[in-house]
Amino acid sequence: MLDRIVWNTASEAERARALSRPSDSAEAFETAQTIVDEVRRDGETAVRAWAEKLDRWAPASFRVPASELEAAAQALSEADREAILAAADAVRRFHAEQGYRAYEVETWPGGRAQRRVTPIDVAGLYVPAGTAPLVSTLIMLAIPAQLAGVPRIAVIAPPRKGEGVEPTVLAAAALLGVDEVYAIGGAHGVAALGFGVAGLPKADRIFGPGNAYVAAAKAILAQTAGGAAADLPAGPSEVLVIADDNADPDFVASDLLSQAEHDVLAQVVLIAFSEAFVDRVEAALDRQLADLPRAGTARAALANSRVLLVADEQEAADAANAYAAEHLIIQTRDPRALSERVRHAGSVFLGPWTPEAAGDYAAGPNHALPTAGAARAYGGVTVEMFQKTTTVLELSREAACSIAPVVERLAGLEGLDAHRIAMKLRRERAEAEQ
Known part of the structure; x- marks a missing residue:
């Protein structure tokens, strides 16, 4: 049912194809x-x-x-x-x-640098x-x-x-x-x-x-x-599940299907450690698909999905980092330890009792997450994304005198003379008024 790729023998091109997303x-x-x-x-x-x-x-x-x-x-x-x-x-x-x-820092004596949040x-x-x-x-x-x-x-x-x-x-x-x-x-x-x-x-x-x-x-x-x-x-939803041979195949299959039922362009990926375990998961998928109302959508999504067979947990972490999943589920002997090796994922779900479905609805963390590998550079939606920061700077006469030599020197290095003069005029006026 799912294409199987042996990670440590796959070429770079084969790995790239395995990690690619379906897309229109x-x-x-x-x-x-x-x-x-x-x-x-x-x-x-x-x-x-x-x-x-x-x-x-x-x-x-x-x-x-x-x-x-x-x-x-x-x-x-x-x-x-x-x-x-x-x-x-x-x-x-x-x-x-x-x-x-919001905060305020005195970066120079008499110089107030502030961050305002709105x-x-x-x-x-x-x-x-x-x-x-x-x-x-x-x-x-x-x-x-x-x-x-x-x-x-x-x-x-x-x-x-x-x-x-x-x-x-x-x-x-x-x-x-x-x-x-x-x-x-x-x-x-x-x-x-x-x-x-x-x-x-x-x-x-x-x-x-x-x-x-x-x-x-x-x-x-x-x-x-x-x-x-x-x-x-x-864009279209995706999940990556890392499961060792001790994981419950019914749990794993349900996690794969919970994403596959979203959209025909959704993608599910299983990282497993043995062919025998993948066989058990595929059998569970067949059983669960038989009663799934959105089975047609799920089957279409599964056609775009695959299994990555790895030799050990380091390979699993390497493959997970390369994929940079929107959702990462880890069902291994020590899921938290393995999660520490994964740097790129939108949201991580640890252990057999933590389905991604819980995060979709009611666990607390946000389910609006980066897809298609964007988790390498983005996180999910946060309060900060609805805010912006404005910096406010106020220099006293003394601060203008203190900072002026540095500003004038750097402006000179860059060849921006108007910048240098703007600072120089204030320094000279402040020195004259002392």
């Missing part, structure tokens, strides 16, 4: 570029045309009325309400420890709701934004074809105190939010995972003058 990014980027360009040029007209074409949903106002949010919350069962609030509480408690620290003005949150309404993503994005003190939080969510936003997403928004929700998604929704057209606010930064078109639109906007910044590269 080239076509997606071209389409997203067209959509972003049209929205920038034609504004609301383009947004409505794409919304009608892709969603069959282009109402007079894309904003969901507050009455619909409240009605959805009221219709929610008590058990579902309690689950959402319990998950939100865990996420809030974990993220409450985050946030930039939230962004408008956070745009993308909540996928296409093949599955991701209530959990709304929790993961809205709570850090609220903790950061963002004054305006705007949510966009793809509507069901011709029906509007999934009610559970609206209910979660109401429970979280988020009242600005728009029934629009895809690259056109991202573009509308990035440029502030079709009744949507102009976001300073757009957060949240999505399909290849959404990821491409976010990347394009981040490189466009006047466009919104992006949070991190977040």
Whole structure:
């Protein structure tokens, strides 16, 4: 079922192929570029045309009325309400420890250098709701934004074809105190939010995972003058499981399938130490797939997935670092010790009792994570991502005299005479007034 690659005998080219992600990014980027360009040029007209074409949903106002949010919350069962609030509480408690620290330092006698922390003005949150309404993503994005003190939080969510936003997403928004929700998604929704057209606010930064078109639109906007910044590269989901021969094959199979059911472009990778164990996992996969409602999606994703056979834990760590997974699950004799060898992963799950599914919903750490190897340079969404820092400098007359020789010398080294003179004039005036 899963392609098997022996890591220590594979060539560099074979390893690179084994670590590559399935993608339709080239076509997606071209389409997203067209959509972003049209929205920038034609504004609301383009947004409505794409919304009608892709969603069959282009109402007079894309904003969901507050009455619909409240009605959805009221219709929610008590058990579902309690689950959402319990998950939100865990996420809030974990993220409450985050946030930039403001401070002030005297770098020169009489020189005050300060860092000030402020939230962004408008956070745009993308909540996928296409093949599955991701209530959990709304929790993961809205709570850090609220903790950061963002004054305006705007949510966009793809509507069901011709029906509007999934009610559970609206209910979660109401429970979280988020009242600005728009029934629009895809690259056109991202573009509308990035440029502030079709009744949507102009976001300073757009957060949240999505399909290849959404990821491409976010990347394009981040490189466009006047466009919104992006949070991190977040495309189709992926998981890497490291399991030794003592791991439970049913647990391992369930972890692989929990990612494979997301999307046909999702990828699951198993690092194992023996062929016999892989055989047991594949048998477990067959058993579990038989009863899985989204088996078709999972099977398509498994076709893009593979097994890396390694000789020891160091090889396992080396392969994990090369892959840089969004989610890394370790089910070995000493998972914490092995995790210390892995430098590149979005989020790590240790031991047999820690499925990635717990992190997706209610454990506390954020599930909005970098994909496609971006974990080599990015982490998951944090409170800090909704904040920015500003430095403030104030020099007294004495500080200007103290720092001037260094500034003048360095400006001279760089050949920037106006810089040197700006400091020299102040030094001379300060010396004359002493």
